Amino acid sequence: MAESIDALVEGCRRGKPAAQRGLYERLGYQLMGVCLRYCPSRAEAEDALQLTFVKIFTRLDQFQGQGPFEAWARRIAVTTSLNLWKQHQQRGPQLATEEAHDVHHPDGTPFDQLSADEVVRQINSLPPGYRTVLNLYAIEGYSHAEIGELLGISEGTSKSQLSRARHLLEQRLHRQAHIPHYHD
Incomplete structure (x- = not known):
């Protein structure tokens, strides 16, 4: 039986690689969809997804449990993707x-x-x-x-x-x- 999101988050807080992998497997597809909406290419969306998970894992102490964890992770994916999009706009040719x-x-x-x-x-x-x-x-x-x-x-x-x-x-x-x- 799959672990709950709360159990995976708690495992991630304790630094358990299996919990990190489980959280990635549970949320990766959904968050990739978010990243694809804002990034100009699939490669950049994949980069945004990786950065999103780095931020999730390093900022777990900022998640206070107010609202669903998925919503908190989704907001990180949106802001990470937007930041990459802004960088792309600044360095690339203006469309x-x-x-x-x-x-x-x-x-x-x-x-x-x-x-x-x-x-x-x-x-x-x-x-x-x-x-x-x-x-x-x-x-x-x-x-x-x-x-x-x-x-x-x-x-x-x-x-x-x-x-x-x-x-x-x-x-x-x-x-x-x-x-x-x-x-x-």
Whole structure:
């Protein structure tokens, strides 16, 4: 029978390698999904995952048991991935951001023919800033104030980036589904 997260955490606090391996096996897949949402490549997501676990293991004394351990670990994965993303932005070529246009769609737009993989692919193709704010807000549940703090941007910029991400995503999904756009 698999050990509980609490038992694994306690084993990690006592420096037991088997507990560390167990915690990695239990949370690695989930946290890799978090890292993939924010890192520009799988290799960088793998780096972020490794750094996340290093931070988890070295900062266990900071986990006070207020809320689930998984949520605490997820927050570390998000901030670690965002920090790597920021480093990538600073050292790499600046990607041109696409300007989103207001999209007006007819009632009853049939997106049924789009697979989940196609939608995820479209989200992943958004400019990095848009994608990051969309993920933090819609998937991770952060407020615009928290996103601003995490990314070093204003709350208004976070709201603007989310709005543009939504419009651009909608536009791309319409195109993917071969649905005509209606402009006023």
